[in-house]
Amino acid sequence: MKTLVSQIKQSFNNISVSGLVGQMFVLGLIFYGSYFLLLTTQENLTARGIDSGFKFLNSEAGLPISDSLIEYSPAKSYGTAFLVGILNTLFVSFIAIIFATILGVIVGVGRTSKNWVISKVSAFFVETLRNIPLLLTLLFIYTVALGTLPRAKTPFNPIEGVFLSRRGLYLPDPIAHDGFGLVVAAFFAAIAIAYFFTKWAKKLQIRTGRALPKTLISLLVIIVLPLLVFFILGKPMSLEYAELKGFNFVGGIVLKPEFSALLLGLILYTAAYIGENVRSGLQSVPAGQIEAARALRVPKSVIIRKVLLPQALRVTIPATTNDYTSLVKNSSLAVAIGYPDMVSIGGTIIGQNGQAIEIIAMWMAVYMTINLIISALMNWLNSRVQIVER
Amino acid sequence: MTNPTIFVPKPDREAPAQAKGFLHWLKHHVFNGWFNSALALSLIAIIALTVPQVIQWAFIKATWVGDAANCKTSPDGACWSFIAAKFRVLMVGVYPAAESWRGIVGALVLAILIITTITNHLKGKVLIVAWLLLPVFGYWIIGGGFGLNEVDQSSWGGLMLSVLLALVGIIVSIPLGIVLALGRFSGSPITKSLCIGFIETVRGVPLITILFMSSVMMPLFLPPGFIIDNMLRIQTGMIFFSAAYVAEVVRGGLQALPKGQFEAASSLGISYPKTLYLIVLPQALRHVLPPLIGRCISMFKNTSLVIIVGLLDFLGMIKSASLDSEWLGFETEAYVFGAVVYFSICYSLSRYGAHLEKSDPVLQK
Numbered sequence: 001m002k003t004l005v006s007q008i009k010q011s012f013n014n015i016s017v018s019g020l021v022g023q024m025f026v027l028g029l030i031f032y033g034s035y036f037l038l039l040t041t042q043e044n045l046t047a048r049g050i051d052s053g054f055k056f057l058n059s060e061a062g063l064p065i066s067d068s069l070i071e072y073s074p075a076k077s078y079g080t081a082f083l084v085g086i087l088n089t090l091f092v093s094f095i096a097i098i099f100a101t102i103l104g105v106i107v108g109v110g111r112t113s114k115n116w117v118i119s120k121v122s123a124f125f126v127e128t129l130r131n132i133p134l135l136l137t138l139l140f141i142y143t144v145a146l147g148t149l150p151r152a153k154t155p156f157n158p159i160e161g162v163f164l165s166r167r168g169l170y171l172p173d174p175i176a177h178d179g180f181g182l183v184v185a186a187f188f189a190a191i192a193i194a195y196f197f198t199k200w201a202k203k204l205q206i207r208t209g210r211a212l213p214k215t216l217i218s219l220l221v222i223i224v225l226p227l228l229v230f231f232i233l234g235k236p237m238s239l240e241y242a243e244l245k246g247f248n249f250v251g252g253i254v255l256k257p258e259f260s261a262l263l264l265g266l267i268l269y270t271a272a273y274i275g276e277n278v279r280s281g282l283q284s285v286p287a288g289q290i291e292a293a294r295a296l297r298v299p300k301s302v303i304i305r306k307v308l309l310p311q312a313l314r315v316t317i318p319a320t321t322n323d324y325t326s327l328v329k330n331s332s333l334a335v336a337i338g339y340p341d342m343v344s345i346g347g348t349i350i351g352q353n354g355q356a357i358e359i360i361a362m363w364m365a366v367y368m369t370i371n372l373i374i375s376a377l378m379n380w381l382n383s384r385v386q387i388v389e390r
Numbered sequence: 391m392t393n394p395t396i397f398v399p400k401p402d403r404e405a406p407a408q409a410k411g412f413l414h415w416l417k418h419h420v421f422n423g424w425f426n427s428a429l430a431l432s433l434i435a436i437i438a439l440t441v442p443q444v445i446q447w448a449f450i451k452a453t454w455v456g457d458a459a460n461c462k463t464s465p466d467g468a469c470w471s472f473i474a475a476k477f478r479v480l481m482v483g484v485y486p487a488a489e490s491w492r493g494i495v496g497a498l499v500l501a502i503l504i505i506t507t508i509t510n511h512l513k514g515k516v517l518i519v520a521w522l523l524l525p526v527f528g529y530w531i532i533g534g535g536f537g538l539n540e541v542d543q544s545s546w547g548g549l550m551l552s553v554l555l556a557l558v559g560i561i562v563s564i565p566l567g568i569v570l571a572l573g574r575f576s577g578s579p580i581t582k583s584l585c586i587g588f589i590e591t592v593r594g595v596p597l598i599t600i601l602f603m604s605s606v607m608m609p610l611f612l613p614p615g616f617i618i619d620n621m622l623r624i625q626t627g628m629i630f631f632s633a634a635y636v637a638e639v640v641r642g643g644l645q646a647l648p649k650g651q652f653e654a655a656s657s658l659g660i661s662y663p664k665t666l667y668l669i670v671l672p673q674a675l676r677h678v679l680p681p682l683i684g685r686c687i688s689m690f691k692n693t694s695l696v697i698i699v700g701l702l703d704f705l706g707m708i709k710s711a712s713l714d715s716e717w718l719g720f721e722t723e724a725y726v727f728g729a730v731v732y733f734s735i736c737y738s739l740s741r742y743g744a745h746l747e748k749s750d751p752v753l754q755k
Contacts, residue, residue, distance in 0.1 A: 022578065023578045023579075023580045023581070026578075026580055026581060026584075027580055030584075037611050040611060040612065040613050040614075041610050041611055043614065044609070044610045044611075044612075044614065045610065047614065113426065114418075114419065114422060114426075115419060115420060115422055115426040115429070115430055116419040116420055117420055117429075117430040117433050117434060118426065118429055118430055118433065121433050121437075127737065128733065130736075130740075131687070131732065131733045131736035131737045131740065132691075132729050132732050132733055132736070133691040133692070133694040133705065133732055134691070135694045135695060135697075135705060136694060136705055136708075136725065136728055136729055136732060139705075139709065139725065140725045140729070143712070143721050143725070144721055144722045144725055147721070325594075329595065329596035329597075330596070332596040332598045332599070333598070333695070335598065335698055336697070336698055343596070343598055343599070343602075347602070350602070350606060356602070356603075356606040356607045356610065357607055357610065360599055360602055360603050360606075360607055363595065363599045363602075364591065364594070364595045364599060367594060367595045367596060367599070368591070368594040368595065371594050372594075
């Protein structure tokens, strides 16, 4: 469909001469502006004794970081500290995206349910979370909800090795012994087998019309094969339990309160938005399609998989792409509750050496790269569900 | 002659007894299928367990008057007297008490403007001019000058600051966003790439980085001796942030317009600015009114981030009030109150947006 866009373009082209003059003027203004900004900025930086350039990334940071996925100590460089922040941002966003998607789908389906109780509860969830700022939700979870947990002295201990207290959630740490690599290898081999099996089953169905339960068999292979190898090798893994020593826990995997609060807040907030996308996707499928499928006695599960989902996803996926990128951007609120993400660590660095321009440029570059990657992945997914038109 | 047989329909049969009444509704809307029944029952159980407790806490056992010691006598109930004691701070922050009436006048003017707008008493150009004048009025009534005592920007705070930041941000960013959106369709490659670059950069980064930029980086760009208050710098940052999103919304409206509108205008010899002003923008903006309301909601929620760069808006005041040593231990009340206020404002706005979408025949497909 031709739109206004080309029209406005044309009208500009008609006055090309004056347009050219205008463009030159704009260009000159930009050059002059940037030159002026550069001069004043340099003057300001020297007046305040702030360095410029990225040399500081190699100097010793001297700032402690509570949560790190890679080896880190205050003796490491600013560059490493910033990298720790990037990894923390990626880590919390990745986990939050997975759970927000699951919860969002549940809420979205729940909201379209014919069951009055389920749809009302889902609507309540969505409307509450969408209309309260995420920052308030985060602070509420961090101070109020986590404040109701028991003290570290008397943790909640539902099963052996799991401790829940104000210090965080402590889980047993699995430690791999010799031969665990084989289990991992078996897992990947199982995925490969499942992939080729699905391909073969599809061909079989096209040739003979016989449909095998592809998903079920694939899942079974992926679960059973690694487990089999695991037990044949004599369980090459042990659990290290957390222990209460003095005032704190030692050992085990820990989900710190800051991390948990941020994760929970991001999951709940984004799930509300994804739920709305799922709902509008499901409602965009004309009721007649479902009725027609039912009139043809297509089984209910096949209606969902072959009629409802392919059409609903076309509406849901583009909107959800935006929500994923928002989630990554929203993870920067970590700074308010003290989780050391990229913004929080960068903010500390600005406080130490004042090199705001460099840090902000790095933030922007990283966020835009992450968002571009997410958009590219989701566009690829989207292109697979869109209708192929001639 | 025999009378012709005339078809007389039989009276409608009554609906079967099972298809009426509460039990039927229950059967079809709550207990439809074993899975739904189980889920519904467990949800009802959770509600039955929590809601009475919440009501007990919030109303029945709550303390409504008195000081902190009074509240301590009923530890199972909410302490709303804490909110009452902190009410002024939550609303206007550390704004001088003698000048507090100005906040009330500002709120009244805003309320009148909102009411006349939604009841359609204010229309056309008057409506637009009134809303465009609101930022100027807001800064004047709160900041002073021209006959009013000046109040330093560092003492603005509370809900007043949140509303001011959001209102001024959205109102100023709409014209800016329209210009950016038009620039995106411009034939000039320089203008076009500048606009796209700005919009995509701002949309690609979190608001916090923009706020850090306005708070920490902007002073470095300004000539020495030229100082802008932190609050005004942050307001500028929020306006630019909002403008990029408004531009995307407006772009949607422009793309929805049929090409014939523009052709008709140019065949009548109407100039480009007039075409925009008389034909394109009125239609495009009408299309984007509901998503613009959505931007207002986001903007209002986003103002809560300014506490990270040192302003004490509504959420900032809630946070600092909950840390007051005289009233320790009432964070829950503070945050619940904050949540209720934010929710009421944002939810009303979103209902209004939905109402606009439903009542406008043009937006019906």
